[in-house]
Amino acid sequence: MRRRGAIALAAAAALGLTACGGPTEEEQSSELEWDAESQQYVIEEDIASGKVPLKVWFEEEYLAEAAIAAFEEEFKEQYPDIEIEYELVTKNDAVEKMSLAGEAGNGADVYMSLYDQVARAIDDGTAAPLGEYTGVLQGRMSEAATSVVSVEDQMYAVPVTTESLALIYNDTLLQELTGSDQPATTWEEIKALAATYNDPAANRWTLRMSTAEIYRAYPILSSMGWKVYPDSDVDDPGFDDPALTAALDYYGGLRDIYDVPSADSTWETIEEGFAKGETPYVITGPWSFSLFDEGAAANGFEYGVTTLPGVEGGGTAGSFAGMHVAVVSGYSEYPAAARVFANFLASDTGAAAVYGATGQIPAVNADLLAGIEGIEDDPHVAGIVAQSANAELIPQVPQYFWETGNTMVIDVWDDLSDAAAAQEKAVTTYNELHGL
Template sequence: MHVATLMQTFTDRRGRPGGTPQLRRGQVMRRRGAIAAAAAAVLGMAGCGGPAEEEQASELEWDDEAGQYVIEEAVASGEVPLKVWFEEDYLAEAVIAAFKEEFKDEYPDIRIEYELVAKNDAVEKMSLAGEAGNGADVYMSFYDQVARAIDDGTAAPLGEYTGVLQDRMSEAFTSVVSVEDQMYAVPVTTESLALIYNTTLLQELTGAPDPATTWEEIRSLAADYNDPSTNRWTLRMSTAEIYRAYPILSSAGWKVYPDGNVDDPGFDDAALTGALDYYAGLREIYDVPSADSTWETIEEAFAKGETPYVITGPWAFSLFDTGAAENGFEYGVTTLPTVDGGAPAGAFAGMHVAVVSGYSEHPAAARVFANFMASDAGAAAVYGATGQIPAVNGDLLAGIEGIEDDPHVAGIVAQSANAELIPQVPQYFWETGNTMVIDVWDGLSDAAAAQEKAVATYSELHGL
């Protein structure tokens, strides 16, 4: 297992690793069976030992009536604070306020302190800070960092909360952060790509506000609407990443990691050749070099009301809300377009999680706080602060104030049915895949040659 070379795919809301701009909405999604099995297998291979193994959740006091662990007296009395890491001030403040409100009668003196730490950096920072004794009790990260956290001893099993959480959310979410019968992180929110469309502009251009469902429909509109001389395009999307290209490649017949085996990403699949050819053919819809398909030229142009379609994620909704108000248009969200006659477009999904540090000196309090983020009150606080959709079951989701009135949730949830929570994979998968789709999009090589290069590169790097 390549724990040391993992890459957080979903950290950058605009496709670049390491960014931390504000998120607005997320969505619920399900992974497919083979992918979940692979993720569980990878988690199962994570190294043993470390503080998480020494601290057994079964030794903590569980209150059956309350359905929660009993918080340590030092924390409950306010003698020492519970320390948590968040990426955003507004989320930290909202969750902490909701937590204190929820437990104001039971633990009126409890103190919670937070520090801002990027989710993508949290596991690595915790491995150092935890050992030094100055880490957090609970921190936010991504689901595909959990195996590394277990390996480092910075993720502790959730104990009794495993059953509680399994009753509140789908097996798709719980399985990818579990080893055998124990969860090691609390799923908090989810996100993935979707097709976002300008209903006002489509009404003007086509006489109806309804979005396209296939690439062929978009291609037909582009034949009349595109104007390269004025940089006017029917659809905008990033073309430099396999993360963004995968929905097209999957609809055209290619399945990444077909057997859920990290040794075989499927780059040698014959179906990928045809899928890459199809992908290259979409250049006539958006005839822009991959290096120029930046988020500025994609999301900001859509926000100006000049582009009928854009493929991006819920992180852009804040910008689009502002743009729609300033430029007088409405927009909708729906499932990603398919290849005519092809399969539904799959998309790589992301999931934000709360992790109890294996180094925490207050393991009961830490578990209570982490679990709270997936409770009714906690999920409502998360949605209210960020607009991201909590990773809870649909019936619980419907009870959160504002969700049913959100005009974009239905489209997000619909796309989520085809989203995939992929296993933790080596960083070089993304690098190799990105090069492959760039080579094809920019005409640097044909599909077969780009595919052959990807197979050789992945094999070489995998053997190191």
């Protein structure tokens, strides 16, 4: 088997509703042979013989290499001659790129994307139904995971990994500062430590977090009683909820903990700052574990992962769950092979390869998750899993939700307007964009 890597970038995606553009489901499924005993489609001869390579898109080279190697090993007796090529394409850009490349005949057979882009992919015809694998996957993962990538009784993407923000803490530093390595459970506790530990002149902060995204602000806003899309209705994101006014007021008040303009709360200042061992707390996700592992080893500290802090007297801090998915292109000329590869990423072997390469949490049921070597003994994963219980897979929402929400929290954090004015602006902007 051979592999080739390349870099590709494209524009971002929008919301879609119904399939068009690619081959129909009937055209895709009519020639597929299902092996009931192995619960697999039979791969087309051109792919099985190595005459034509299967083309896949990944965002990360290390994941591509690990997944392909595991697939080779799994199928080496049945399909020893398969060749797999990969190209590096960012998940957020993949649907848009496929909408052009697929029709031109030079797209991938399988590509990685984000769960909230699947509706657009269905609309573009760049997501094909998974056919018989729908039942297989429904038996391996939660209804919450499968339902958000389904239309009626068909799944259109394979959930591969799930993730959530969490509170990550330097327990070595906390022990030195407070006499305890136990993390805070409320923002009030973090405020109390910040009053003595913060040193703006030295750029020393008790907590670092991105303050330019509603994705990052939502745990605080939700702890204060605000729920986004309360009726799962794209017409109503909940921006006019009175609970949001008080929540935004509280959010703006946290500027005392991390007195940095939103534009300066960048990845470098947050994740890299924590990795130096000088920041007790950071809010981020499992994608930062490899950097933190390196920083902990280099700077002599240990870190832990736990649920996000709540507001004292408030509710549980909810977060937006993320889910990375594998999509079979509706334009693939080898729909059986493409489905076999996509499904493999959520198999026992595939999930283990994904976890081993990335440290990210496979989107399978808890009992299957427990069977992956090393995962039960990984305290960092345990913290993400604990927060994931409070996380929400929100509806597939339009891009302007994020743009409007981001502007709202930036306006409050940077004191460009008060909470009520920022909220009113968000309502007006969302309604105008939604009406276009």
